[in-house]
Amino acid sequence: MKTGLDSFNNPADIGPLYPFVGTEVILVVIGVIVWLAWHYLQTRQESTEDDEGVQKFHEVGKDRVLFHGGTARIAREDELHGHTEQGAPHQMD
Amino acid sequence: MTDLPSALNTLFTEFYYWVTVVMMFLIHAGFATYEVGVARPKNAIKTLSKNIMVIPVVTVTFFFFGWWIYFAFVNGPFINNGMGLPESANIFYAWSDIMGPNLQDRITGVFWAAFLLFSWTAASIISGATIERIRVGAFLVIAVMIGSVTWIIDAAWGWSPAGWMVQLLGYHDAYASGVIHAIAGGTALGVLLVLGRRAGRFGADGEPRVIKPHNVWMTSLGLLLIYTGFWGFYAACNIPVWDIGGDAGPFFSATNIYLMPTTLSAITFNFLMSLAGGMMAGYLISKGDVYWTLSGGLAGIISASAGNDLYHPIQAMIIGGVVVVIIYKAHYYVERRWKLDDAVGAVAVHGYAGFLGVVIAGFLLWGYPAAAPIEGSAAPWFGVTPDGFPAVNPIGNFLGAIIMFGVLGFIPGYIAARVLDAMKLLRVPPEIELAGLDAFGAAGDLYPYFAHVETDYESTERAEAADFLSGRS
Structure with a gap:
């Protein structure tokens, strides 16, 4: 059983070093399928995440989301009550 | 490998x-x-995510088809004398046995990788312009388009000794003012026109509002790292050892990508002097703004890159300085006039500077040999040297700049963005944009242990949120 070379004698006659020489076209087809599938899955994942985000945004309300001052999480109820009318950041106890 | x-x-x-x-x-x-x-x-984590995912998607696609395009599209195809795809390109199919470990070929892998890194660069230039509102997936599709298709077509046309633009136009762009930077700037412009501006970026009367970087030191360090990598880029544009002696006998030298002579010393002189000219101009024109000083250095190099194999260092310095003043003014003019929200000035620093750099090289290097003529090529359109080589000239380089920025840059970028927009895949929903791209999902908070202090801009953003959500701003 061998998958490729079994000797490195006569290096001038040796070309490809990888196993399963002759399967290159199949490997390329597999690679292209993986690449396209990755884009499809990434797009679907991102769309789902965006849809959930939009839903959460409307559940919580824009004032509550934005009152946190633009950080990357939605403010908790107690934090919200700490805001002034001008939207000053909540002071942590 | 026996001697x-x-x-x-x-x-x-x-x-x-x-x-x-x-x-x-x-x-x-x-x-x-x-x-x-x-x-x-x-938005910081999604910004990082977008940037790092350029690496895998452009790498695999450049392996699958990008590298073959470089050798296959040198004639257009069918632009130069009706010549189609050269058979010699077939060895660069992804399934060729030299596209892998091979004891008889030691150059293809590293040469492929050098070009691949240019591909990442072209894609990353667009990334910066579109931050804080483009979807990651949309950006990655555009990254594949420029990284593995359009830029490598332009390289086949104008950055290869056999390219039809070199042979017919006498196009000269040794360190890629147009080939990388103008095309990326043009693509960014096309995408931005469709993508639109960030929420609240312009006021009710159209006045631009500044969205400050969250960390100026990081932006500065980033630009310094780009400078550092740019050295490698310059070296990678050369062929390190080549016999340029011709009939006079062997004479070994470094050459540019067109196999015309230059030296590593030459490009070191000019890299540094164009960097210096750009930084000095950037500092003055922006009144000492660190971001524009460093971006000015980058634009200085880009503007002289087309001819930095041959310029005198002081010519490179002057080009860098003058172009930076022009692109700085142009950036703010376009921003005010057309409300273009280019978050990092990429269209100006790469697009305008690259375009001008190519045009300037056409004048300053007028009459220089562009490349050796190839068999079967039509006669050069704008003149030949006494040796019969296509000659560098202003018209050829001007047309080349338009091809890079407009034909292969702006148009594909605009079309791709329109298609993605029609599929509702281009821009994040307004709710996500307002809350922050990192607010939902797995991204998380960039600085979980730091208290956030609200900026004036965020107050404005909140005040106008209702209008943005209803699509009125």
């Missing part, structure tokens, strides 16, 4: 390109650092 001198030459060339690839990785580290620094904290 020592030729073996050493081959192994040196292999190692040379390998080193340039490692150095060019710093360009990407720089882009990532820089763009995260520019983004607001609520």
